[in-house]
Amino acid sequence: MSDVPGTVVVAGAYVATVDTSGTEHPDGYVVVRGNRIVDVGAGPAPEIEGARVVDGRGCLLTPGLVNTHHHLYQWITRGLAADDNLFDWLTTLYPIWAGVDADAVRTAATGGLAWLAKHGCTTTTDHHYVVPRNGGDVFGAEIEAARTVGLRFHPSRGSMDLGRSRGGLPPDSVVERLDDILTGTQDVVDRWHDPSPDSMLRVAVAPCSPFSVTADLLTEAAALARSAGVRLHTHLAETVDEQDFCLDRFGCTPVQYLERLGWVGPDVWYAHAVHLDDVAITTLTGTGTGVAHCPTSNARLGAGIARARDLHAAGVPLGLGVDGAASNEACNMLEEARHAVLFARARGGPREMTVRTALELATIGGARVLGRDDELGSLEPGKLADLALWRIDTLAHSGITDPVAALALGATAPLELLLVNGRAVVERGRVITVNEDDVAAEVEQAHRALVRKAG
Known part of the structure; x- marks a missing residue:
């Protein structure tokens, strides 16, 4: 992967720009120069001396996918x-996770990031909230993995300070002291956060959930994040059990609880938000608070189906997230788009969500949740060159009339090319920044070692 990206022309593709007008070019092109898109249009691509020309015939070109949790x-x-x-x-997994260290995190993150890239993701968040006392630099390890794979990365410094002995869910062995959390969080922000317009690395602050953190941590974390100018993230309203926990312990719903503590606003986004009443949705709309919709994980854990259509219609910033691989073994952003459509329709009927809305949520919607929709999420001149070229002329998709429906409803399309910041990360279905076979072997070894350690 060259340090200085050149000029790339993708020609002859069906181009779904996902701009505000929903512009699509059945026979179109995109020109990338360096790390920026400089031209998008219909018809023959311009001839540019020295450019790499990618034949997009038989392909659908979209913005890169944005994973928000x-x-x-x-x-x-x-x-x-x-x-x-x-x-x-x-309860089953906490004792296993307690054994993670920087080496395990680096291996896991490399595998997970490579898999995301292989399926069209160019920007991903991460919420790391298990910080063992002798685990080493777990945040530096995952940041190193993101740089190696080549994805745009928004890691969140997670934390837990409410152990079982104080009425929380996690065992005391995996929680931290409040002062240690705040010091560690400030250190991660100071070392890694890059606020520049074309940043490949931005940090967020992310106490884990209402049943694993104290109100003091939520309050102090919000103050720290806003002082540093970074975003806030947490799990919220994922299950009925969590709702009951909040009603019993705090006398209010999860959204009301976080609103009391200042955890609403355009710099905040929640993961899941499955169990919301109309009042909660109104709160999110009025404050600009975002949501990472994780339909596959929610189904895998039987948590329920989020009111995605209602959130979208209300104007809540709404993106998609694969959630953790232990509750979504597939971790495929296209599958999230498909499940968002199917589950919304299962809940509300065939017109509840369109395939183009699903593509929007997977791209510009996620960028909006992360506060980067002016830079990412659509194919427009001036935006960063994060794009995915999907083959839709193979046996799996040939003959499907609508290319966007082919992508959102069909089998996962083969990825012909993935550009991140103008650089190729995937070519013809293979991640080119790492050796996939070596990474798979390292993941298997790390998995066995971690489970054995917990045993």
Whole structure:
């Protein structure tokens, strides 16, 4: 992967720009110069001396997909507690996760990020909230992995300070002291956050959930984040059990609880937000608070189906997230788009969500949640050169009339090319920045070692 990206012309593709007008070019082109898109249009592509020309015939070109919620360390703990609900699943997995260290996180993150790239993701978040006392630099490890794979990365410094002995869900062995959390969080922001317009790395602050953190941590974390100018993230309203926990302990719903603590606003986004009443949706709309919709994980854990259509219609910033690999073994952003459509329709009928809305949520919607919709999420001149070229002329998709429907409703399309910041990360279905076979072997070894350690 060259340090200085050149000029790339994708010609002859069906181009879905996902701009505000929903512009699509059945026979179109995109020109990338360096790390920026400089031209998008219909018809023959301009001839540019020295450019790499990519034949897009038989392909659909879209913005790169934006993943707004993940737990990369879980890539080496997939397939455990496969039939449990959220609280039982967490109870099973916390003792295993307590054994992670920087080496395990680096391996897990490399595998998870490579897999995301292989399926069209160019920007991903991560929410790492398990910080063992002797685990080393787990945040530096995942940041190193993101740089190696080549994805645009928004890691969140997660935390838990409410252990079981104080009425929380996690065992005391995996929680931290409040002062240590704040010091560690400030350190991560100071070392890694890059606010520049074309940043490949932005940090967020992310206490885990109402049942694993104290009100003091939520309040102090919000103050720290806003002082540093970074975003806030947490799990919220994922299950009925969580709602009951908040009603019993705080006398209010999860959204009301976080609103009391200042955890609403355009710099905040929640993961899941499955169990929301109309009042909660009105609060999110009025404050610009975002949501990461994770339909596959919510189904895997039996948590329910979020009111995605209602959130979208209300103007809530809404993106998609694969969630952690231990509750979504597939971790495929196209599958999230497909499930968003199918689950919305299962809930509300065939017109509840269109395939183009699903593509919007997977691209510009996610960029909006992360505060980057002026830079990412659509194919427009001046935006960063993050794009995905999908083959839709193979046996899986040939003959499907609408290319966007082929992508959103069909089998996962083969990825012909993935550009991130103008650089190729995937070519003809293979990640070119790492050796996939070596990474798979390292993941298997790390998985066995971690499970053995917990045993």
